[in-house]
Amino acid sequence: MTWKERITVNLNVCGGRPCIRGMRIRVVDILDLLATGLTQEQILDEMPDLEKEDIEAALKYAGSKLDHPVIAA
Helix, strand or coil, rough: CCCHHHHHHHCHHHHHHCCECCCCCCCHHHHHHCCCCCCCHHHHHHCCCCHHHHHHHHHHHHHHHCCCCCCCC
């Protein structure tokens, strides 16, 4: 399963926000936990349905959304 297959968007789940494998765990939830200083291992302990590859997919998804050129005026 690729990272793109791990990130799902369904209008009936979490208001159409990107989630992990159709679960109600949003990409932004994982990013917020990482930003507050939790390690991947701590997140996996708190959310046993997650897999390490899900966290990596969330990071890659976020990176893909931010990867655009900045055009200076």
